[in-house]
Amino acid sequence: MNAHQVYVIGAGIHPFGRHAGVTGADMAVVATRAALTDAGLGWDKVEVAVGGSNTGKPDALVARLGLTGVAFTGVRNGCATGGVALATAANALRAGQGEVAAVIGFDKHERGAFAADPASYGLDAWYGTTGLMVTTQYFAMRTRRYLHEHGVPDLTLAQIAARASRGGAANPNAWRRRALTTEEVLAAPMVSDPLTNLMFCQPDEGAVALILARGARAFDLCEAPVRLASVAVRTRGPGSFEVFSPWLAPHRSGSPTRAAAQDALRQAGITVADVQVAQVQDTDCGSELIHLAETGLCRDGEQTALLTDGATEATGRLPVNTDGGCLANGEPIGASGLRQVHEVVRQLQVRAAGTAVRGDPRIGFTHVYGAPGVSACTVLMRPDR
Protein backbone atom coordinates (compact mmCIF):
# COMPACT_ATOMS: atom_id res chain seq x y z
CA MET A 1 0.00 0.00 0.00
CA ASN A 2 1.17 3.51 -0.72
CA ALA A 3 -0.32 6.93 -0.06
CA HIS A 4 -1.46 7.41 -3.67
CA GLN A 5 -3.42 4.20 -4.02
CA VAL A 6 -7.18 4.55 -4.16
CA TYR A 7 -9.64 2.10 -2.59
CA VAL A 8 -13.39 1.57 -2.69
CA ILE A 9 -14.53 1.65 0.94
CA GLY A 10 -18.29 1.89 0.50
CA ALA A 11 -20.90 0.97 -2.10
CA GLY A 12 -24.62 1.67 -2.29
CA ILE A 13 -27.33 1.03 -4.85
CA HIS A 14 -30.91 2.07 -5.46
CA PRO A 15 -32.55 -0.91 -7.21
CA PHE A 16 -32.82 -0.52 -10.99
CA GLY A 17 -36.20 -0.64 -12.71
CA ARG A 18 -39.23 1.63 -12.88
CA HIS A 19 -40.10 3.64 -9.79
CA ALA A 20 -43.14 5.85 -10.27
CA GLY A 21 -43.07 8.99 -8.13
CA VAL A 22 -39.36 8.62 -7.30
CA THR A 23 -37.05 11.13 -8.97
CA GLY A 24 -33.54 10.51 -10.22
CA ALA A 25 -32.25 12.72 -7.41
CA ASP A 26 -34.26 10.70 -4.85
CA MET A 27 -32.57 7.52 -6.06
CA ALA A 28 -29.14 9.18 -6.01
CA VAL A 29 -29.67 10.24 -2.38
CA VAL A 30 -30.71 6.69 -1.38
CA ALA A 31 -27.63 5.21 -3.06
CA THR A 32 -25.28 7.82 -1.60
CA ARG A 33 -26.58 7.37 1.94
CA ALA A 34 -26.26 3.59 1.56
CA ALA A 35 -22.66 3.96 0.39
CA LEU A 36 -21.84 6.36 3.25
CA THR A 37 -23.37 3.94 5.77
CA ASP A 38 -21.34 1.13 4.21
CA ALA A 39 -18.20 3.22 4.70
CA GLY A 40 -19.24 4.36 8.18
CA LEU A 41 -18.97 8.03 7.21
CA GLY A 42 -21.15 11.12 7.08
CA TRP A 43 -21.42 13.33 3.99
CA ASP A 44 -19.42 15.97 5.88
CA LYS A 45 -16.32 13.77 5.56
CA VAL A 46 -16.49 13.72 1.74
CA GLU A 47 -13.86 16.07 0.30
CA VAL A 48 -14.33 15.44 -3.44
CA ALA A 49 -17.53 14.45 -5.26
CA VAL A 50 -18.15 13.47 -8.88
CA GLY A 51 -21.64 12.88 -10.18
CA GLY A 52 -22.71 11.44 -13.53
CA SER A 53 -26.15 11.80 -15.09
CA ASN A 54 -27.66 12.37 -18.52
CA THR A 55 -31.08 13.46 -17.23
CA GLY A 56 -30.28 15.33 -14.01
CA LYS A 57 -27.85 17.84 -12.55
CA PRO A 58 -25.59 15.97 -10.13
CA ASP A 59 -24.15 18.92 -8.19
CA ALA A 60 -27.67 19.95 -7.20
CA LEU A 61 -27.62 16.88 -4.89
CA VAL A 62 -25.72 18.91 -2.27
CA ALA A 63 -29.06 20.46 -1.26
CA ARG A 64 -30.19 16.93 -0.27
CA LEU A 65 -26.92 15.61 1.15
CA GLY A 66 -25.62 18.67 2.99
CA LEU A 67 -24.23 22.09 2.05
CA THR A 68 -20.68 21.26 3.06
CA GLY A 69 -19.02 23.23 0.27
CA VAL A 70 -17.54 20.03 -1.21
CA ALA A 71 -15.84 20.27 -4.63
CA PHE A 72 -18.38 18.63 -6.98
CA THR A 73 -17.78 17.81 -10.66
CA GLY A 74 -20.55 16.69 -13.02
CA VAL A 75 -19.78 14.42 -15.99
CA ARG A 76 -21.90 13.32 -18.93
CA ASN A 77 -20.38 10.80 -21.34
CA GLY A 78 -23.37 8.80 -22.54
CA CYS A 79 -23.33 5.16 -21.46
CA ALA A 80 -19.68 5.52 -20.33
CA THR A 81 -20.64 8.19 -17.76
CA GLY A 82 -20.10 5.99 -14.69
CA GLY A 83 -16.61 4.96 -15.76
CA VAL A 84 -15.60 8.53 -16.50
CA ALA A 85 -17.02 9.72 -13.15
CA LEU A 86 -15.00 7.07 -11.31
CA ALA A 87 -11.81 7.98 -13.21
CA THR A 88 -12.34 11.67 -12.43
CA ALA A 89 -12.78 11.04 -8.70
CA ALA A 90 -9.80 8.65 -8.49
CA ASN A 91 -7.57 11.14 -10.31
CA ALA A 92 -8.64 13.93 -7.93
CA LEU A 93 -7.65 11.78 -4.94
CA ARG A 94 -4.33 10.81 -6.55
CA ALA A 95 -3.66 14.50 -7.19
CA GLY A 96 -4.03 15.15 -3.48
CA GLN A 97 -7.32 17.05 -3.61
CA GLY A 98 -8.57 15.04 -0.65
CA GLU A 99 -8.53 11.63 0.98
CA VAL A 100 -12.22 10.72 0.68
CA ALA A 101 -14.38 11.00 -2.45
CA ALA A 102 -17.95 10.14 -3.40
CA VAL A 103 -18.86 8.97 -6.93
CA ILE A 104 -22.57 9.09 -7.70
CA GLY A 105 -24.35 7.96 -10.87
CA PHE A 106 -28.06 8.16 -11.55
CA ASP A 107 -30.60 8.50 -14.35
CA LYS A 108 -34.31 8.19 -15.00
CA HIS A 109 -35.24 7.49 -18.62
CA GLU A 110 -38.50 7.31 -20.55
CA ARG A 111 -39.55 3.99 -22.02
CA GLY A 112 -38.25 2.90 -25.40
CA ALA A 113 -35.02 3.32 -27.31
CA PHE A 114 -33.01 6.50 -26.85
CA ALA A 115 -33.49 9.23 -29.45
CA ALA A 116 -30.54 11.41 -30.40
CA ASP A 117 -30.15 14.84 -31.95
CA PRO A 118 -27.92 14.77 -35.07
CA ALA A 119 -26.47 18.24 -34.40
CA SER A 120 -25.17 17.21 -30.98
CA TYR A 121 -23.12 14.49 -32.74
CA GLY A 122 -21.83 16.83 -35.47
CA LEU A 123 -24.20 15.34 -38.06
CA ASP A 124 -26.64 17.01 -40.45
CA ALA A 125 -30.41 16.72 -40.17
CA TRP A 126 -30.86 14.30 -43.12
CA TYR A 127 -29.11 11.56 -41.13
CA GLY A 128 -31.86 11.56 -38.51
CA THR A 129 -34.90 12.21 -40.69
CA THR A 130 -34.08 9.36 -43.11
CA GLY A 131 -33.90 6.82 -40.28
CA LEU A 132 -30.18 6.09 -40.03
CA MET A 133 -29.68 7.54 -36.54
CA VAL A 134 -30.91 4.66 -34.38
CA THR A 135 -28.67 3.01 -31.79
CA THR A 136 -30.35 -0.40 -32.05
CA GLN A 137 -29.61 -0.43 -35.80
CA TYR A 138 -25.94 0.16 -35.11
CA PHE A 139 -25.74 -2.65 -32.56
CA ALA A 140 -27.49 -5.00 -34.98
CA MET A 141 -25.23 -4.12 -37.92
CA ARG A 142 -22.10 -4.49 -35.80
CA THR A 143 -23.34 -7.85 -34.48
CA ARG A 144 -24.24 -9.08 -37.98
CA ARG A 145 -20.75 -8.35 -39.25
CA TYR A 146 -19.12 -9.98 -36.23
CA LEU A 147 -21.18 -13.18 -36.58
CA HIS A 148 -20.23 -13.30 -40.26
CA GLU A 149 -16.49 -12.75 -39.72
CA HIS A 150 -16.08 -15.17 -36.82
CA GLY A 151 -18.62 -17.89 -37.57
CA VAL A 152 -20.69 -17.29 -34.44
CA PRO A 153 -24.28 -18.65 -34.55
CA ASP A 154 -27.39 -16.76 -33.41
CA LEU A 155 -27.71 -19.36 -30.63
CA THR A 156 -24.67 -17.83 -28.90
CA LEU A 157 -26.52 -14.51 -28.72
CA ALA A 158 -29.47 -16.27 -27.09
CA GLN A 159 -27.17 -18.05 -24.61
CA ILE A 160 -25.84 -14.64 -23.52
CA ALA A 161 -29.37 -13.38 -22.83
CA ALA A 162 -30.29 -16.57 -20.96
CA ARG A 163 -27.18 -16.42 -18.78
CA ALA A 164 -27.79 -12.73 -17.98
CA SER A 165 -31.38 -13.55 -17.02
CA ARG A 166 -30.18 -16.18 -14.54
CA GLY A 167 -27.92 -13.56 -12.95
CA GLY A 168 -30.85 -11.14 -12.75
CA ALA A 169 -33.15 -13.76 -11.27
CA ALA A 170 -30.71 -14.26 -8.38
CA ASN A 171 -30.09 -10.53 -7.82
CA PRO A 172 -32.67 -8.70 -5.64
CA ASN A 173 -31.54 -5.31 -7.05
CA ALA A 174 -32.15 -6.32 -10.69
CA TRP A 175 -35.10 -5.11 -12.74
CA ARG A 176 -35.67 -8.27 -14.83
CA ARG A 177 -35.95 -11.18 -12.38
CA ARG A 178 -37.14 -14.03 -14.61
CA ALA A 179 -34.82 -16.71 -16.03
CA LEU A 180 -35.23 -17.00 -19.82
CA THR A 181 -34.62 -19.98 -22.08
CA THR A 182 -32.66 -19.68 -25.33
CA GLU A 183 -35.80 -20.78 -27.19
CA GLU A 184 -37.77 -17.86 -25.72
CA VAL A 185 -35.02 -15.41 -26.58
CA LEU A 186 -34.78 -16.58 -30.20
CA ALA A 187 -38.58 -16.64 -30.63
CA ALA A 188 -39.11 -13.09 -29.30
CA PRO A 189 -40.08 -10.38 -31.82
CA MET A 190 -37.17 -9.18 -33.96
CA VAL A 191 -36.16 -5.57 -33.24
CA SER A 192 -33.25 -5.23 -35.65
CA ASP A 193 -32.09 -8.49 -37.20
CA PRO A 194 -30.35 -10.55 -35.84
CA LEU A 195 -31.28 -9.08 -32.42
CA THR A 196 -34.66 -9.89 -30.86
CA ASN A 197 -36.22 -7.73 -28.17
CA LEU A 198 -35.02 -10.14 -25.45
CA MET A 199 -31.46 -9.58 -26.70
CA PHE A 200 -31.58 -5.86 -25.86
CA CYS A 201 -31.48 -4.10 -22.51
CA GLN A 202 -33.91 -1.27 -21.94
CA PRO A 203 -33.43 2.23 -20.57
CA ASP A 204 -34.72 2.42 -16.98
CA GLU A 205 -34.07 4.11 -13.63
CA GLY A 206 -31.61 3.66 -10.81
CA ALA A 207 -28.61 5.00 -8.94
CA VAL A 208 -25.28 3.77 -7.56
CA ALA A 209 -22.75 5.47 -5.30
CA LEU A 210 -19.22 4.52 -4.31
CA ILE A 211 -17.08 6.00 -1.54
CA LEU A 212 -13.35 6.09 -2.31
CA ALA A 213 -10.48 6.71 0.07
CA ARG A 214 -6.75 7.14 -0.52
CA GLY A 215 -3.80 5.44 1.20
CA ALA A 216 -3.86 4.46 4.88
CA ARG A 217 -7.17 6.27 5.40
CA ALA A 218 -8.91 3.49 3.49
CA PHE A 219 -7.71 0.87 5.97
CA ASP A 220 -8.62 3.06 8.96
CA LEU A 221 -12.19 3.32 7.68
CA CYS A 222 -12.88 -0.08 6.14
CA GLU A 223 -12.14 -3.67 7.09
CA ALA A 224 -12.24 -4.91 3.49
CA PRO A 225 -11.27 -2.08 1.14
CA VAL A 226 -10.99 -3.01 -2.55
CA ARG A 227 -8.14 -1.37 -4.41
CA LEU A 228 -8.97 0.49 -7.59
CA ALA A 229 -5.79 -0.77 -9.21
CA SER A 230 -6.47 1.16 -12.42
CA VAL A 231 -9.12 3.02 -14.35
CA ALA A 232 -8.57 3.92 -18.01
CA VAL A 233 -10.72 5.99 -20.37
CA ARG A 234 -10.21 6.01 -24.15
CA THR A 235 -12.02 7.38 -27.22
CA ARG A 236 -12.13 5.83 -30.69
CA GLY A 237 -9.36 5.55 -33.25
CA PRO A 238 -9.67 6.03 -37.01
CA GLY A 239 -10.83 2.52 -38.01
CA SER A 240 -13.31 1.94 -35.21
CA PHE A 241 -16.90 0.88 -36.02
CA GLU A 242 -18.94 3.25 -33.88
CA VAL A 243 -22.54 4.33 -33.56
CA PHE A 244 -23.82 7.23 -35.71
CA SER A 245 -21.22 6.89 -38.49
CA PRO A 246 -22.41 7.78 -42.03
CA TRP A 247 -19.10 6.28 -43.23
CA LEU A 248 -16.45 3.88 -41.99
CA ALA A 249 -12.85 3.34 -42.99
CA PRO A 250 -12.46 0.09 -44.97
CA HIS A 251 -10.12 -1.50 -42.40
CA ARG A 252 -11.02 -2.02 -38.74
CA SER A 253 -8.71 -0.77 -36.01
CA GLY A 254 -8.70 1.59 -33.08
CA SER A 255 -11.49 0.20 -30.87
CA PRO A 256 -11.74 2.36 -27.71
CA THR A 257 -12.52 -0.81 -25.74
CA ARG A 258 -9.34 -2.56 -26.85
CA ALA A 259 -7.28 0.53 -25.96
CA ALA A 260 -8.93 1.14 -22.57
CA ALA A 261 -8.74 -2.54 -21.56
CA GLN A 262 -5.06 -2.84 -22.47
CA ASP A 263 -4.26 0.37 -20.62
CA ALA A 264 -6.19 -0.66 -17.50
CA LEU A 265 -4.46 -4.07 -17.39
CA ARG A 266 -1.01 -2.52 -17.97
CA GLN A 267 -1.51 0.10 -15.25
CA ALA A 268 -2.62 -2.60 -12.83
CA GLY A 269 0.37 -4.79 -13.72
CA ILE A 270 -1.71 -7.86 -14.58
CA THR A 271 -2.68 -9.80 -17.68
CA VAL A 272 -6.25 -10.53 -18.65
CA ALA A 273 -5.72 -14.18 -17.64
CA ASP A 274 -5.53 -13.00 -14.01
CA VAL A 275 -9.12 -11.70 -14.05
CA GLN A 276 -11.45 -13.80 -11.87
CA VAL A 277 -14.72 -11.86 -12.22
CA ALA A 278 -15.65 -9.45 -15.01
CA GLN A 279 -18.27 -7.03 -16.24
CA VAL A 280 -18.47 -6.06 -19.92
CA GLN A 281 -20.98 -3.66 -21.45
CA ASP A 282 -23.99 -5.67 -22.63
CA THR A 283 -26.53 -3.16 -23.89
CA ASP A 284 -27.38 -6.04 -26.24
CA CYS A 285 -26.12 -9.60 -26.68
CA GLY A 286 -23.96 -8.63 -29.66
CA SER A 287 -22.20 -6.02 -27.55
CA GLU A 288 -21.29 -8.56 -24.87
CA LEU A 289 -20.13 -10.97 -27.58
CA ILE A 290 -17.85 -8.35 -29.14
CA HIS A 291 -16.67 -6.78 -25.89
CA LEU A 292 -15.57 -10.16 -24.49
CA ALA A 293 -13.06 -10.31 -27.35
CA GLU A 294 -12.17 -6.60 -27.48
CA THR A 295 -11.28 -6.58 -23.77
CA GLY A 296 -9.10 -9.66 -24.35
CA LEU A 297 -11.17 -11.89 -22.04
CA CYS A 298 -11.45 -14.34 -24.95
CA ARG A 299 -10.37 -14.74 -28.58
CA ASP A 300 -12.64 -13.87 -31.51
CA GLY A 301 -15.03 -16.77 -32.05
CA GLU A 302 -14.21 -18.42 -28.73
CA GLN A 303 -17.40 -17.04 -27.18
CA THR A 304 -19.54 -19.91 -28.49
CA ALA A 305 -17.49 -22.48 -26.56
CA LEU A 306 -17.43 -20.31 -23.42
CA LEU A 307 -21.21 -19.90 -23.44
CA THR A 308 -21.90 -23.54 -24.26
CA ASP A 309 -19.50 -24.79 -21.55
CA GLY A 310 -21.00 -22.47 -18.92
CA ALA A 311 -17.63 -20.75 -18.40
CA THR A 312 -19.22 -17.29 -18.13
CA GLU A 313 -21.84 -18.35 -15.55
CA ALA A 314 -21.38 -16.87 -12.06
CA THR A 315 -20.16 -20.31 -11.00
CA GLY A 316 -17.97 -20.81 -14.09
CA ARG A 317 -14.25 -20.23 -14.60
CA LEU A 318 -14.71 -16.77 -16.19
CA PRO A 319 -17.77 -15.24 -14.47
CA VAL A 320 -19.18 -12.37 -16.55
CA ASN A 321 -21.94 -9.88 -15.67
CA THR A 322 -22.78 -11.87 -12.55
CA ASP A 323 -25.55 -9.46 -11.44
CA GLY A 324 -27.35 -9.88 -14.78
CA GLY A 325 -25.57 -6.99 -16.49
CA CYS A 326 -27.45 -4.33 -18.44
CA LEU A 327 -29.62 -7.08 -19.96
CA ALA A 328 -31.26 -7.87 -16.59
CA ASN A 329 -30.77 -4.54 -14.83
CA GLY A 330 -31.64 -2.17 -17.67
CA GLU A 331 -29.64 0.97 -18.21
CA PRO A 332 -30.00 4.17 -16.25
CA ILE A 333 -27.00 5.34 -18.17
CA GLY A 334 -25.31 7.50 -15.52
CA ALA A 335 -25.47 4.66 -12.99
CA SER A 336 -24.68 1.72 -15.25
CA GLY A 337 -20.86 1.73 -15.16
CA LEU A 338 -20.93 2.17 -11.38
CA ARG A 339 -23.33 -0.79 -11.02
CA GLN A 340 -20.63 -2.91 -12.65
CA VAL A 341 -18.04 -1.71 -10.12
CA HIS A 342 -20.52 -2.12 -7.25
CA GLU A 343 -21.09 -5.76 -8.21
CA VAL A 344 -17.41 -6.60 -8.65
CA VAL A 345 -16.52 -4.92 -5.33
CA ARG A 346 -19.21 -6.98 -3.58
CA GLN A 347 -17.94 -10.17 -5.24
CA LEU A 348 -14.38 -9.46 -4.08
CA GLN A 349 -15.70 -8.78 -0.58
CA VAL A 350 -17.68 -12.07 -0.75
CA ARG A 351 -21.00 -10.34 -0.07
CA ALA A 352 -22.68 -10.13 -3.49
CA ALA A 353 -26.46 -9.76 -3.36
CA GLY A 354 -26.93 -12.50 -5.97
CA THR A 355 -24.93 -15.57 -6.95
CA ALA A 356 -21.38 -15.60 -5.56
CA VAL A 357 -18.53 -16.52 -7.88
CA ARG A 358 -16.50 -19.64 -7.10
CA GLY A 359 -13.39 -19.75 -4.99
CA ASP A 360 -11.76 -16.77 -3.44
CA PRO A 361 -11.66 -14.06 -6.13
CA ARG A 362 -9.01 -11.38 -5.74
CA ILE A 363 -9.02 -9.63 -9.13
CA GLY A 364 -11.98 -8.13 -10.98
CA PHE A 365 -12.40 -6.15 -14.19
CA THR A 366 -15.10 -3.82 -15.53
CA HIS A 367 -15.76 -2.33 -18.98
CA VAL A 368 -18.35 0.26 -19.97
CA TYR A 369 -18.90 1.68 -23.46
CA GLY A 370 -20.70 4.82 -24.59
CA ALA A 371 -21.60 6.61 -27.82
CA PRO A 372 -19.96 7.84 -29.95
CA GLY A 373 -17.00 5.65 -28.99
CA VAL A 374 -15.86 6.06 -25.37
CA SER A 375 -14.75 3.14 -23.22
CA ALA A 376 -13.74 3.03 -19.57
CA CYS A 377 -12.19 -0.03 -17.92
CA THR A 378 -11.17 -0.72 -14.33
CA VAL A 379 -9.14 -3.32 -12.51
CA LEU A 380 -10.23 -3.95 -8.91
CA MET A 381 -8.12 -5.98 -6.46
CA ARG A 382 -8.58 -7.30 -2.97
CA PRO A 383 -5.45 -6.25 -1.06
CA ASP A 384 -3.40 -8.87 0.77
CA ARG A 385 -3.47 -7.25 4.19
Added chain:
Amino acid sequence: MSRPLAPELFASLDPLALAGSRCTACATVQFPAARQCAHCAAEDPAPITLPAQGRIWTWTIQRFEPKAPYLAPADGFLPYAVGYVDLGEVLVESLLQCSDGEPAIGAEVHLVRATAPGGHFTYAFAR
Protein backbone atom coordinates in the same frame (compact mmCIF):
# COMPACT_ATOMS: atom_id res chain seq x y z
CA MET B 1 -39.72 17.07 -60.25
CA SER B 2 -38.53 15.67 -56.91
CA ARG B 3 -35.52 17.36 -55.32
CA PRO B 4 -32.81 15.91 -53.06
CA LEU B 5 -33.44 16.16 -49.31
CA ALA B 6 -29.77 17.04 -48.78
CA PRO B 7 -28.22 18.30 -52.06
CA GLU B 8 -24.71 18.27 -50.57
CA LEU B 9 -24.76 14.44 -50.55
CA PHE B 10 -24.66 14.29 -54.36
CA ALA B 11 -21.84 14.98 -56.82
CA SER B 12 -24.29 14.56 -59.69
CA LEU B 13 -28.00 13.85 -60.07
CA ASP B 14 -27.87 12.43 -63.61
CA PRO B 15 -26.25 10.00 -63.47
CA LEU B 16 -26.77 9.73 -59.72
CA ALA B 17 -23.48 9.89 -57.79
CA LEU B 18 -22.52 10.52 -54.17
CA ALA B 19 -20.11 13.30 -53.19
CA GLY B 20 -17.24 12.29 -50.91
CA SER B 21 -13.87 13.75 -50.05
CA ARG B 22 -10.30 12.42 -49.89
CA CYS B 23 -7.77 13.84 -47.45
CA THR B 24 -4.77 15.30 -49.30
CA ALA B 25 -2.53 14.43 -46.33
CA CYS B 26 -3.54 10.86 -45.32
CA ALA B 27 -5.90 9.76 -48.17
CA THR B 28 -8.82 9.01 -45.82
CA VAL B 29 -12.07 8.97 -47.82
CA GLN B 30 -15.20 10.32 -46.11
CA PHE B 31 -18.89 10.57 -46.84
CA PRO B 32 -20.52 13.09 -46.81
CA ALA B 33 -17.69 15.30 -48.09
CA ALA B 34 -15.86 16.86 -45.12
CA ARG B 35 -14.20 20.21 -44.59
CA GLN B 36 -11.70 18.59 -42.24
CA CYS B 37 -10.26 15.06 -42.21
CA ALA B 38 -11.71 12.96 -39.38
CA HIS B 39 -8.50 10.93 -39.17
CA CYS B 40 -5.64 13.45 -39.18
CA ALA B 41 -7.59 16.75 -38.88
CA ALA B 42 -5.99 18.18 -42.06
CA GLU B 43 -8.21 20.86 -43.62
CA ASP B 44 -9.74 21.08 -47.07
CA PRO B 45 -9.92 17.44 -48.26
CA ALA B 46 -10.36 17.18 -52.05
CA PRO B 47 -13.92 16.59 -53.33
CA ILE B 48 -14.39 13.23 -55.09
CA THR B 49 -17.23 11.32 -56.75
CA LEU B 50 -17.85 7.97 -55.03
CA PRO B 51 -18.41 4.74 -57.00
CA ALA B 52 -22.07 3.96 -57.71
CA GLN B 53 -21.53 0.19 -57.29
CA GLY B 54 -20.47 -1.74 -54.20
CA ARG B 55 -21.13 -4.74 -51.98
CA ILE B 56 -23.15 -5.00 -48.77
CA TRP B 57 -20.70 -5.10 -45.82
CA THR B 58 -23.31 -5.50 -43.08
CA TRP B 59 -27.03 -4.94 -42.73
CA THR B 60 -30.11 -5.04 -40.51
CA ILE B 61 -33.82 -4.39 -40.78
CA GLN B 62 -35.33 -1.54 -38.78
CA ARG B 63 -38.55 -3.13 -37.54
CA PHE B 64 -39.94 -0.43 -35.20
CA GLU B 65 -40.70 3.19 -36.02
CA PRO B 66 -37.79 5.29 -34.73
CA LYS B 67 -38.45 8.29 -32.52
CA ALA B 68 -37.95 11.85 -33.85
CA PRO B 69 -36.04 13.21 -35.70
CA TYR B 70 -37.04 10.28 -37.97
CA LEU B 71 -39.91 11.22 -40.27
CA ALA B 72 -42.07 8.29 -41.35
CA PRO B 73 -43.51 8.25 -44.90
CA ALA B 74 -46.88 9.99 -45.33
CA ASP B 75 -48.64 6.63 -45.75
CA GLY B 76 -47.15 5.22 -42.54
CA PHE B 77 -44.08 3.40 -41.23
CA LEU B 78 -42.89 0.21 -42.84
CA PRO B 79 -39.80 -1.75 -41.77
CA TYR B 80 -36.76 -0.84 -43.85
CA ALA B 81 -33.34 -2.31 -44.48
CA VAL B 82 -30.13 -0.40 -43.75
CA GLY B 83 -26.50 -1.34 -44.01
CA TYR B 84 -22.98 -0.34 -44.88
CA VAL B 85 -21.95 -0.64 -48.51
CA ASP B 86 -18.29 -1.31 -49.30
CA LEU B 87 -17.26 1.10 -52.05
CA GLY B 88 -13.58 0.16 -51.87
CA GLU B 89 -12.00 3.21 -50.26
CA VAL B 90 -14.91 3.80 -47.88
CA LEU B 91 -17.93 2.02 -46.36
CA VAL B 92 -21.08 4.16 -46.74
CA GLU B 93 -24.13 3.77 -44.49
CA SER B 94 -27.27 3.59 -46.57
CA LEU B 95 -30.86 2.52 -46.90
CA LEU B 96 -30.96 -0.81 -48.77
CA GLN B 97 -33.54 -1.98 -51.31
CA CYS B 98 -33.65 -5.73 -51.86
CA SER B 99 -36.85 -6.58 -53.69
CA ASP B 100 -35.79 -10.23 -54.01
CA GLY B 101 -35.59 -10.96 -50.25
CA GLU B 102 -33.27 -10.16 -47.36
CA PRO B 103 -30.01 -8.33 -47.89
CA ALA B 104 -26.87 -10.47 -47.73
CA ILE B 105 -23.27 -9.67 -46.88
CA GLY B 106 -21.28 -9.54 -50.11
CA ALA B 107 -24.29 -8.92 -52.37
CA GLU B 108 -23.65 -6.47 -55.23
CA VAL B 109 -25.69 -3.27 -55.01
CA HIS B 110 -25.94 -0.03 -57.00
CA LEU B 111 -26.89 3.55 -56.12
CA VAL B 112 -30.55 4.56 -56.60
CA ARG B 113 -32.94 7.29 -55.50
CA ALA B 114 -35.14 6.56 -52.47
CA THR B 115 -38.23 8.37 -51.24
CA ALA B 116 -37.48 10.87 -48.49
CA PRO B 117 -39.67 13.08 -46.27
CA GLY B 118 -41.44 16.09 -47.76
CA GLY B 119 -41.61 14.73 -51.32
CA HIS B 120 -37.81 14.81 -51.58
CA PHE B 121 -35.47 11.98 -52.46
CA THR B 122 -32.39 10.60 -50.76
CA TYR B 123 -29.94 7.87 -51.72
CA ALA B 124 -30.17 4.11 -51.29
CA PHE B 125 -28.33 1.09 -52.64
CA ALA B 126 -30.41 -1.52 -54.45
CA ARG B 127 -29.71 -5.12 -55.31
